[in-house]
Amino acid sequence: MALPRFACFAGRAVRSLEHALNKQAGNFPGVVAKRIDSNVLTYEAQKILDTAVVTTGTNGKTTTNNLLASCMEAAGNEVFCNREGSNLETGVITALLDKRKAPFALLECDEMYTRFVLPKVHPRLFCLLNLFPGDQIYRFGSMERIFDAVADACNGSTETVLVMNGDDPNCRAVTVRAPQNACITFGIEGACADDGADTFEGATCPSCGAALGYSLRHYGQLGRWTCPACGETAPALDVTARNIREQDGHYIIDIAGSTKLLGGCTFDVADVTVPCTGLYMVYNVLAVRIATALMGCDADTFKRVVATFDPKNGRLQSFEVAGRPIMTNMAKNPVGFNQNIHMALKHTNPSAIAFLMDDMVECNGDYSWVDGIEFSALAETALAGTPIFYGGEIAEPLKRALDAAKIPARRADKVADVLAALDSHDGRKLFVIANYHALERVCHELEGLAS
Secondary structure (H helix, E strand, O other): OHHHHHHHHHHHHHHHHHHHOOOOOOOHHHHHHHHHOOOHHHHHHHHEEEEEEEEEOOOOHHHHHHHHHHHHHHOOOOEEEOOOOOOOHHHHHHHOOOOOOEEEEEEEOOHHHHHHHHHHHOOOEEEEOOOOOOHHHHHHOOHHHHHHHHHHHHHOOOOOEEEEEOOOHHHHHHHHHOOOOOEEEEEEOOOOOOOOOOOOOOOEOOOOOOEOEEEEEEEOOEEEEEOOOOOOEOOOOOEEEEEEEEEOOEEEEEEEEEEOHHHOEEOOEEEEEEOOOOHHHHHHHHHHHHHHHHOOOOHHHHHHHHHOOOOOOOOOEEEEEOOEEEEEEEOOOHHHHHHHHHHHHOOOOOEEEEEEOOOOHHHOOOOHHHHHOOHHHHHHHHHOOOOEEEEOOOHHHHHHHHHHOOOOOEEOOOHHHHHHHOOOOOOOEEEEEEOHHHHHHHHHHHHHHHO
16 A cells, blocks of 8 residues: 555645646646556545546536536535546546545546546446537547547446436447446437527437437437437437526526436426526536436535536636626537537627637647538628637637638737727627637636736
8 A cells, every 4th residue: 555655645745836836736746646656546536435426528527527516515515526627537636636535526537538537436427428529530530439438438337327418329329339337318308499500410320320310409419319220219318408498698497307226316406597508508417417416415505506606717707807798618629619609699788709729739730620610600790790809829720710601800819919909898798719728828817807
Protein backbone atom coordinates (compact mmCIF):
# COMPACT_ATOMS: atom_id res chain seq x y z
CA MET A 1 0.00 0.00 0.00
CA ALA A 2 2.97 2.35 0.34
CA LEU A 3 3.23 3.04 -3.41
CA PRO A 4 -0.39 4.21 -4.02
CA ARG A 5 -0.29 6.26 -0.83
CA PHE A 6 2.88 7.96 -1.99
CA ALA A 7 1.31 8.50 -5.43
CA CYS A 8 -1.66 10.26 -3.83
CA PHE A 9 0.64 12.30 -1.59
CA ALA A 10 2.64 13.48 -4.61
CA GLY A 11 -0.53 14.26 -6.56
CA ARG A 12 -1.91 16.30 -3.66
CA ALA A 13 1.36 18.23 -3.41
CA VAL A 14 1.19 19.12 -7.11
CA ARG A 15 -2.46 20.09 -6.79
CA SER A 16 -1.67 22.35 -3.81
CA LEU A 17 1.12 24.00 -5.79
CA GLU A 18 -1.20 24.65 -8.73
CA HIS A 19 -3.79 26.17 -6.40
CA ALA A 20 -1.09 28.36 -4.83
CA LEU A 21 -0.20 29.58 -8.33
CA ASN A 22 -3.90 30.31 -8.94
CA LYS A 23 -4.08 27.62 -11.61
CA GLN A 24 -6.82 25.09 -12.15
CA ALA A 25 -5.84 21.66 -10.90
CA GLY A 26 -7.00 19.46 -13.75
CA ASN A 27 -5.21 16.45 -15.16
CA PHE A 28 -1.61 17.15 -14.11
CA PRO A 29 -1.83 16.09 -10.43
CA GLY A 30 -3.38 12.86 -11.68
CA VAL A 31 -0.60 12.48 -14.26
CA VAL A 32 1.99 12.67 -11.48
CA ALA A 33 0.13 10.19 -9.28
CA LYS A 34 -0.37 7.75 -12.14
CA ARG A 35 3.28 7.99 -13.16
CA ILE A 36 4.23 6.77 -9.67
CA ASP A 37 1.55 4.06 -9.54
CA SER A 38 -0.26 3.16 -12.77
CA ASN A 39 -3.09 1.55 -10.77
CA VAL A 40 -3.62 4.41 -8.32
CA LEU A 41 -7.24 4.90 -9.44
CA THR A 42 -8.16 1.44 -8.15
CA TYR A 43 -6.74 2.41 -4.77
CA GLU A 44 -8.56 5.74 -4.78
CA ALA A 45 -11.90 4.11 -5.59
CA GLN A 46 -11.87 2.63 -2.08
CA LYS A 47 -12.55 6.14 -0.76
CA ILE A 48 -16.05 6.00 -2.30
CA LEU A 49 -18.18 4.59 0.49
CA ASP A 50 -21.54 4.24 -1.26
CA THR A 51 -22.06 5.03 -4.95
CA ALA A 52 -19.97 6.15 -7.90
CA VAL A 53 -21.61 7.49 -11.05
CA VAL A 54 -19.60 7.96 -14.24
CA THR A 55 -21.09 10.17 -16.95
CA THR A 56 -19.99 10.25 -20.58
CA GLY A 57 -21.26 11.40 -23.96
CA THR A 58 -20.32 13.74 -26.76
CA ASN A 59 -22.31 16.69 -25.45
CA GLY A 60 -23.49 17.63 -21.96
CA LYS A 61 -21.36 15.49 -19.67
CA THR A 62 -19.87 18.37 -17.65
CA THR A 63 -23.26 20.01 -17.09
CA THR A 64 -24.91 16.71 -16.21
CA ASN A 65 -22.12 15.66 -13.86
CA ASN A 66 -22.11 19.00 -12.05
CA LEU A 67 -25.89 18.92 -11.72
CA LEU A 68 -25.59 15.46 -10.16
CA ALA A 69 -23.04 16.76 -7.67
CA SER A 70 -25.08 19.86 -6.83
CA CYS A 71 -28.21 17.77 -6.19
CA MET A 72 -26.40 15.35 -3.90
CA GLU A 73 -24.68 18.16 -2.00
CA ALA A 74 -27.98 20.01 -1.60
CA ALA A 75 -29.41 16.80 -0.15
CA GLY A 76 -26.73 16.95 2.56
CA ASN A 77 -24.13 14.58 1.14
CA GLU A 78 -20.38 14.86 0.76
CA VAL A 79 -19.15 14.08 -2.74
CA PHE A 80 -16.11 13.77 -4.97
CA CYS A 81 -16.51 15.48 -8.35
CA ASN A 82 -14.30 16.65 -11.22
CA ARG A 83 -16.36 19.81 -11.67
CA GLU A 84 -13.86 21.60 -13.91
CA GLY A 85 -14.38 19.06 -16.66
CA SER A 86 -10.95 17.38 -16.54
CA ASN A 87 -12.28 14.08 -17.79
CA LEU A 88 -9.35 11.89 -18.78
CA GLU A 89 -8.38 9.09 -16.41
CA THR A 90 -5.87 11.47 -14.86
CA GLY A 91 -8.60 14.05 -14.24
CA VAL A 92 -10.66 11.42 -12.45
CA ILE A 93 -7.59 10.57 -10.35
CA THR A 94 -7.19 14.26 -9.46
CA ALA A 95 -10.81 14.44 -8.32
CA LEU A 96 -10.22 11.59 -5.85
CA LEU A 97 -6.86 12.73 -4.45
CA ASP A 98 -8.24 13.97 -1.10
CA LYS A 99 -7.33 12.12 2.09
CA ARG A 100 -11.00 12.12 3.04
CA LYS A 101 -13.60 9.52 2.17
CA ALA A 102 -17.06 10.37 0.86
CA PRO A 103 -20.23 8.41 0.20
CA PHE A 104 -20.64 9.56 -3.41
CA ALA A 105 -18.41 10.23 -6.41
CA LEU A 106 -19.79 11.97 -9.50
CA LEU A 107 -17.24 11.64 -12.27
CA GLU A 108 -17.42 12.72 -15.88
CA CYS A 109 -15.21 10.84 -18.30
CA ASP A 110 -14.21 11.27 -21.92
CA GLU A 111 -15.77 8.56 -24.04
CA MET A 112 -12.49 6.98 -25.08
CA TYR A 113 -11.18 6.94 -21.50
CA THR A 114 -14.19 5.17 -20.01
CA ARG A 115 -12.53 1.85 -20.88
CA PHE A 116 -9.76 2.72 -18.42
CA VAL A 117 -11.94 4.24 -15.70
CA LEU A 118 -14.91 1.87 -15.33
CA PRO A 119 -12.88 -1.32 -14.71
CA LYS A 120 -11.01 0.49 -11.89
CA VAL A 121 -13.87 2.41 -10.27
CA HIS A 122 -16.70 -0.10 -10.90
CA PRO A 123 -19.42 2.56 -10.63
CA ARG A 124 -22.94 1.64 -9.67
CA LEU A 125 -24.27 3.73 -12.57
CA PHE A 126 -22.85 4.70 -15.97
CA CYS A 127 -24.75 7.55 -17.66
CA LEU A 128 -24.44 7.50 -21.46
CA LEU A 129 -25.96 10.77 -22.72
CA ASN A 130 -25.38 10.70 -26.47
CA LEU A 131 -22.78 9.87 -29.12
CA PHE A 132 -22.68 12.40 -31.96
CA PRO A 133 -20.39 12.43 -35.00
CA GLY A 134 -18.79 15.66 -36.24
CA ASP A 135 -15.58 16.52 -34.43
CA GLN A 136 -15.57 13.00 -32.95
CA ILE A 137 -14.63 11.53 -36.33
CA TYR A 138 -11.57 13.76 -36.44
CA ARG A 139 -10.61 12.95 -32.88
CA PHE A 140 -10.99 9.18 -33.06
CA GLY A 141 -11.17 8.18 -36.73
CA SER A 142 -14.62 6.57 -36.71
CA MET A 143 -17.74 6.25 -34.63
CA GLU A 144 -17.20 2.49 -34.52
CA ARG A 145 -14.03 3.05 -32.52
CA ILE A 146 -16.00 5.09 -29.99
CA PHE A 147 -18.75 2.46 -29.76
CA ASP A 148 -16.14 -0.23 -29.12
CA ALA A 149 -14.35 1.84 -26.46
CA VAL A 150 -17.53 2.54 -24.47
CA ALA A 151 -18.62 -1.08 -24.83
CA ASP A 152 -15.19 -2.19 -23.56
CA ALA A 153 -15.81 0.00 -20.50
CA CYS A 154 -19.10 -1.80 -19.86
CA ASN A 155 -17.50 -5.18 -20.44
CA GLY A 156 -14.89 -4.32 -17.82
CA SER A 157 -17.57 -3.53 -15.21
CA THR A 158 -20.49 -5.83 -15.91
CA GLU A 159 -22.19 -5.11 -12.59
CA THR A 160 -22.59 -1.44 -13.54
CA VAL A 161 -26.09 -0.34 -14.57
CA LEU A 162 -26.14 1.62 -17.82
CA VAL A 163 -28.38 4.71 -17.75
CA MET A 164 -28.77 5.27 -21.47
CA ASN A 165 -30.38 7.72 -23.87
CA GLY A 166 -32.87 5.41 -25.53
CA ASP A 167 -33.56 7.96 -28.29
CA ASP A 168 -29.99 7.67 -29.61
CA PRO A 169 -29.27 4.76 -31.97
CA ASN A 170 -25.56 5.34 -31.37
CA CYS A 171 -26.05 4.64 -27.66
CA ARG A 172 -27.93 1.51 -28.65
CA ALA A 173 -24.82 0.50 -30.61
CA VAL A 174 -23.02 0.23 -27.27
CA THR A 175 -25.59 -2.12 -25.74
CA VAL A 176 -25.42 -4.33 -28.84
CA ARG A 177 -21.71 -4.74 -28.07
CA ALA A 178 -22.16 -5.05 -24.30
CA PRO A 179 -25.49 -6.82 -23.71
CA GLN A 180 -24.65 -8.09 -20.22
CA ASN A 181 -25.07 -4.75 -18.42
CA ALA A 182 -28.52 -4.01 -17.01
CA CYS A 183 -29.94 -0.88 -18.59
CA ILE A 184 -32.32 1.98 -17.73
CA THR A 185 -33.40 3.97 -20.79
CA PHE A 186 -34.59 7.57 -20.92
CA GLY A 187 -35.93 9.83 -23.65
CA ILE A 188 -38.52 12.38 -24.72
CA GLU A 189 -42.12 11.24 -25.12
CA GLY A 190 -44.25 12.79 -27.84
CA ALA A 191 -43.58 15.60 -30.24
CA CYS A 192 -41.93 18.91 -29.29
CA ALA A 193 -42.03 22.30 -30.97
CA ASP A 194 -38.39 22.00 -32.07
CA ASP A 195 -38.62 18.53 -33.56
CA GLY A 196 -36.73 18.22 -36.82
CA ALA A 197 -35.76 21.91 -36.83
CA ASP A 198 -32.20 20.99 -37.82
CA THR A 199 -30.93 19.41 -41.01
CA PHE A 200 -30.17 15.72 -40.82
CA GLU A 201 -27.98 13.52 -42.98
CA GLY A 202 -29.33 10.30 -41.56
CA ALA A 203 -28.19 7.60 -39.16
CA THR A 204 -27.43 3.93 -39.56
CA CYS A 205 -28.66 0.86 -37.74
CA PRO A 206 -26.42 -0.24 -34.84
CA SER A 207 -26.95 -3.89 -35.82
CA CYS A 208 -26.79 -4.06 -39.62
CA GLY A 209 -25.65 -0.64 -40.83
CA ALA A 210 -28.73 0.10 -42.95
CA ALA A 211 -30.26 3.58 -43.07
CA LEU A 212 -32.73 4.19 -40.23
CA GLY A 213 -36.25 5.52 -40.53
CA TYR A 214 -37.94 7.76 -37.96
CA SER A 215 -41.51 8.05 -36.74
CA LEU A 216 -40.40 11.02 -34.60
CA ARG A 217 -37.09 12.89 -34.62
CA HIS A 218 -36.12 15.53 -32.07
CA TYR A 219 -32.68 16.65 -33.33
CA GLY A 220 -29.59 15.02 -34.76
CA GLN A 221 -30.15 11.27 -34.74
CA LEU A 222 -32.24 11.40 -31.55
CA GLY A 223 -35.82 10.16 -31.72
CA ARG A 224 -37.95 7.10 -32.28
CA TRP A 225 -36.11 5.12 -34.93
CA THR A 226 -36.57 1.82 -36.75
CA CYS A 227 -34.40 -0.16 -39.13
CA PRO A 228 -36.44 -1.29 -42.15
CA ALA A 229 -33.74 -3.82 -43.06
CA CYS A 230 -33.34 -5.91 -39.88
CA GLY A 231 -36.23 -4.72 -37.73
CA GLU A 232 -34.08 -3.23 -34.93
CA THR A 233 -36.04 -0.47 -33.17
CA ALA A 234 -35.48 2.18 -30.56
CA PRO A 235 -35.83 0.56 -27.12
CA ALA A 236 -38.84 1.15 -24.91
CA LEU A 237 -38.24 4.08 -22.56
CA ASP A 238 -38.19 3.50 -18.81
CA VAL A 239 -38.16 7.20 -17.92
CA THR A 240 -39.54 9.99 -20.11
CA ALA A 241 -39.87 13.74 -20.27
CA ARG A 242 -43.38 14.66 -21.32
CA ASN A 243 -45.72 17.62 -21.48
CA ILE A 244 -42.83 19.94 -22.42
CA ARG A 245 -43.95 23.56 -22.11
CA GLU A 246 -41.76 26.35 -23.42
CA GLN A 247 -41.80 29.59 -21.48
CA ASP A 248 -39.61 32.68 -21.52
CA GLY A 249 -36.07 31.32 -21.54
CA HIS A 250 -36.85 27.89 -20.07
CA TYR A 251 -38.89 24.70 -20.30
CA ILE A 252 -41.24 23.16 -17.78
CA ILE A 253 -41.47 19.38 -18.06
CA ASP A 254 -42.99 16.39 -16.32
CA ILE A 255 -40.85 13.31 -15.69
CA ALA A 256 -42.48 9.89 -15.47
CA GLY A 257 -41.29 6.33 -15.23
CA SER A 258 -39.97 3.59 -13.00
CA THR A 259 -37.55 0.68 -12.98
CA LYS A 260 -37.38 -2.70 -11.31
CA LEU A 261 -33.60 -2.44 -11.10
CA LEU A 262 -31.72 -1.63 -7.90
CA GLY A 263 -34.63 -2.44 -5.64
CA GLY A 264 -37.20 -0.60 -7.73
CA CYS A 265 -37.60 3.15 -8.01
CA THR A 266 -40.20 5.60 -9.27
CA PHE A 267 -38.95 8.76 -10.94
CA ASP A 268 -42.23 10.70 -11.32
CA VAL A 269 -41.97 14.43 -10.70
CA ALA A 270 -44.13 17.17 -12.18
CA ASP A 271 -43.38 20.73 -13.28
CA VAL A 272 -39.59 20.57 -13.39
CA THR A 273 -38.09 23.87 -14.57
CA VAL A 274 -35.30 23.28 -17.09
CA PRO A 275 -33.18 26.46 -17.13
CA CYS A 276 -32.89 26.88 -20.92
CA THR A 277 -34.84 26.11 -24.09
CA GLY A 278 -32.51 23.52 -25.58
CA LEU A 279 -33.85 19.98 -25.85
CA TYR A 280 -30.34 18.71 -25.08
CA MET A 281 -30.80 20.01 -21.52
CA VAL A 282 -34.02 18.00 -21.17
CA TYR A 283 -32.00 14.84 -21.81
CA ASN A 284 -29.37 15.93 -19.28
CA VAL A 285 -32.05 16.53 -16.65
CA LEU A 286 -33.56 13.07 -17.26
CA ALA A 287 -30.20 11.42 -16.59
CA VAL A 288 -29.80 13.51 -13.43
CA ARG A 289 -33.27 12.55 -12.19
CA ILE A 290 -32.57 8.84 -12.61
CA ALA A 291 -29.16 8.86 -10.98
CA THR A 292 -30.04 11.15 -8.06
CA ALA A 293 -33.24 9.25 -7.30
CA LEU A 294 -31.30 5.98 -7.18
CA MET A 295 -28.84 7.64 -4.79
CA GLY A 296 -31.63 8.81 -2.50
CA CYS A 297 -32.02 12.48 -3.44
CA ASP A 298 -35.64 13.56 -2.92
CA ALA A 299 -37.73 15.06 -5.73
CA ASP A 300 -38.11 18.49 -4.12
CA THR A 301 -34.35 18.93 -3.78
CA PHE A 302 -33.85 17.76 -7.35
CA LYS A 303 -36.42 20.26 -8.66
CA ARG A 304 -34.97 23.16 -6.70
CA VAL A 305 -31.38 22.53 -7.75
CA VAL A 306 -32.21 22.05 -11.42
CA ALA A 307 -34.35 25.21 -11.54
CA THR A 308 -31.65 27.37 -9.96
CA PHE A 309 -28.58 25.70 -11.43
CA ASP A 310 -25.72 28.12 -12.13
CA PRO A 311 -22.76 26.10 -13.45
CA LYS A 312 -20.23 28.96 -13.27
CA ASN A 313 -18.08 27.21 -15.87
CA GLY A 314 -19.22 28.96 -19.03
CA ARG A 315 -22.01 26.50 -19.77
CA LEU A 316 -25.26 28.53 -19.77
CA GLN A 317 -23.52 31.09 -17.58
CA SER A 318 -24.86 34.63 -17.28
CA PHE A 319 -22.77 37.79 -17.05
CA GLU A 320 -23.53 41.48 -17.14
CA VAL A 321 -21.10 44.07 -18.52
CA ALA A 322 -22.03 47.76 -18.39
CA GLY A 323 -25.69 46.82 -18.14
CA ARG A 324 -25.61 44.40 -21.09
CA PRO A 325 -26.78 40.84 -20.37
CA ILE A 326 -24.45 38.17 -21.75
CA MET A 327 -24.87 34.41 -21.83
CA THR A 328 -22.04 32.03 -22.65
CA ASN A 329 -22.31 28.42 -23.68
CA MET A 330 -20.02 25.75 -25.04
CA ALA A 331 -20.25 23.95 -28.38
CA LYS A 332 -17.69 21.65 -29.97
CA ASN A 333 -19.46 19.99 -32.88
CA PRO A 334 -22.26 20.78 -35.37
CA VAL A 335 -25.04 19.43 -33.13
CA GLY A 336 -23.87 21.57 -30.20
CA PHE A 337 -23.56 24.71 -32.32
CA ASN A 338 -26.97 24.09 -33.91
CA GLN A 339 -28.69 23.64 -30.56
CA ASN A 340 -27.13 26.89 -29.34
CA ILE A 341 -28.21 28.74 -32.48
CA HIS A 342 -31.82 27.58 -32.10
CA MET A 343 -31.79 28.52 -28.42
CA ALA A 344 -30.49 32.02 -29.20
CA LEU A 345 -33.09 32.47 -31.93
CA LYS A 346 -35.86 31.92 -29.39
CA HIS A 347 -34.85 35.12 -27.61
CA THR A 348 -37.63 37.49 -28.64
CA ASN A 349 -35.89 40.76 -27.73
CA PRO A 350 -33.00 42.27 -29.75
CA SER A 351 -29.83 40.22 -29.44
CA ALA A 352 -26.37 39.68 -30.87
CA ILE A 353 -24.52 36.39 -31.41
CA ALA A 354 -20.78 35.73 -31.37
CA PHE A 355 -19.05 32.48 -32.33
CA LEU A 356 -15.52 32.08 -30.96
CA MET A 357 -13.24 29.11 -31.69
CA ASP A 358 -9.68 28.45 -30.60
CA ASP A 359 -7.39 25.74 -31.88
CA MET A 360 -8.62 22.16 -31.40
CA VAL A 361 -5.38 20.19 -31.62
CA GLU A 362 -7.27 16.90 -31.75
CA CYS A 363 -8.71 17.91 -35.14
CA ASN A 364 -5.20 18.07 -36.66
CA GLY A 365 -6.08 21.18 -38.63
CA ASP A 366 -9.14 19.61 -40.30
CA TYR A 367 -12.19 21.73 -39.48
CA SER A 368 -14.38 20.65 -42.37
CA TRP A 369 -16.98 19.59 -39.78
CA VAL A 370 -17.67 23.31 -39.21
CA ASP A 371 -19.46 23.29 -42.59
CA GLY A 372 -22.15 21.19 -40.88
CA ILE A 373 -23.15 24.07 -38.60
CA GLU A 374 -26.52 25.41 -39.72
CA PHE A 375 -25.61 29.07 -39.98
CA SER A 376 -28.36 29.40 -42.60
CA ALA A 377 -30.85 29.35 -39.70
CA LEU A 378 -29.56 32.84 -38.85
CA ALA A 379 -30.52 34.32 -42.24
CA GLU A 380 -33.83 35.85 -41.18
CA THR A 381 -32.58 37.32 -37.93
CA ALA A 382 -29.40 38.65 -39.57
CA LEU A 383 -31.51 40.32 -42.27
CA ALA A 384 -33.62 41.84 -39.50
CA GLY A 385 -30.53 43.46 -37.99
CA THR A 386 -29.12 40.96 -35.46
CA PRO A 387 -25.33 41.49 -35.37
CA ILE A 388 -23.35 38.30 -35.97
CA PHE A 389 -19.68 37.99 -35.02
CA TYR A 390 -17.02 35.32 -35.40
CA GLY A 391 -13.42 35.03 -34.25
CA GLY A 392 -10.73 33.21 -32.31
CA GLU A 393 -7.55 31.38 -33.20
CA ILE A 394 -9.28 29.41 -35.93
CA ALA A 395 -11.75 31.97 -37.21
CA GLU A 396 -11.30 31.04 -40.88
CA PRO A 397 -13.46 27.87 -40.83
CA LEU A 398 -16.22 29.92 -39.19
CA LYS A 399 -15.90 32.64 -41.82
CA ARG A 400 -16.00 30.07 -44.62
CA ALA A 401 -19.20 28.48 -43.28
CA LEU A 402 -20.86 31.86 -42.59
CA ASP A 403 -20.00 33.09 -46.08
CA ALA A 404 -21.39 29.89 -47.60
CA ALA A 405 -24.66 30.51 -45.75
CA LYS A 406 -24.61 34.16 -46.93
CA ILE A 407 -24.65 35.42 -43.34
CA PRO A 408 -23.03 38.86 -42.92
CA ALA A 409 -20.67 38.67 -39.96
CA ARG A 410 -17.86 40.73 -38.47
CA ARG A 411 -14.52 39.49 -37.15
CA ALA A 412 -14.10 39.91 -33.38
CA ASP A 413 -11.55 37.74 -31.58
CA LYS A 414 -12.41 38.86 -28.04
CA VAL A 415 -15.63 39.64 -26.23
CA ALA A 416 -14.35 43.18 -25.72
CA ASP A 417 -14.15 43.54 -29.52
CA VAL A 418 -17.77 42.43 -29.82
CA LEU A 419 -18.93 44.84 -27.13
CA ALA A 420 -17.02 47.71 -28.75
CA ALA A 421 -18.84 47.06 -32.03
CA LEU A 422 -22.28 47.17 -30.40
CA ASP A 423 -24.26 50.26 -29.52
CA SER A 424 -23.75 50.59 -25.77
CA HIS A 425 -27.34 51.80 -25.40
CA ASP A 426 -29.20 49.24 -27.52
CA GLY A 427 -29.79 46.78 -24.65
CA ARG A 428 -29.18 43.71 -26.82
CA LYS A 429 -28.50 40.43 -25.06
CA LEU A 430 -25.23 38.95 -26.29
CA PHE A 431 -24.96 35.20 -26.79
CA VAL A 432 -21.34 34.01 -26.88
CA ILE A 433 -21.01 30.48 -28.26
CA ALA A 434 -17.47 29.23 -27.78
CA ASN A 435 -15.77 25.93 -28.33
CA TYR A 436 -14.17 24.17 -25.37
CA HIS A 437 -10.75 25.60 -26.12
CA ALA A 438 -12.00 29.21 -26.18
CA LEU A 439 -14.50 29.01 -23.34
CA GLU A 440 -12.09 29.36 -20.42
CA ARG A 441 -10.43 32.50 -21.77
CA VAL A 442 -13.86 33.95 -22.71
CA CYS A 443 -15.12 33.48 -19.15
CA HIS A 444 -11.89 34.89 -17.70
CA GLU A 445 -12.25 37.95 -19.94
CA LEU A 446 -15.89 38.43 -18.97
CA GLU A 447 -15.11 38.14 -15.27
CA GLY A 448 -12.61 40.95 -15.70
CA LEU A 449 -14.99 43.10 -17.75
CA ALA A 450 -17.81 42.57 -15.26
CA SER A 451 -15.75 43.46 -12.19
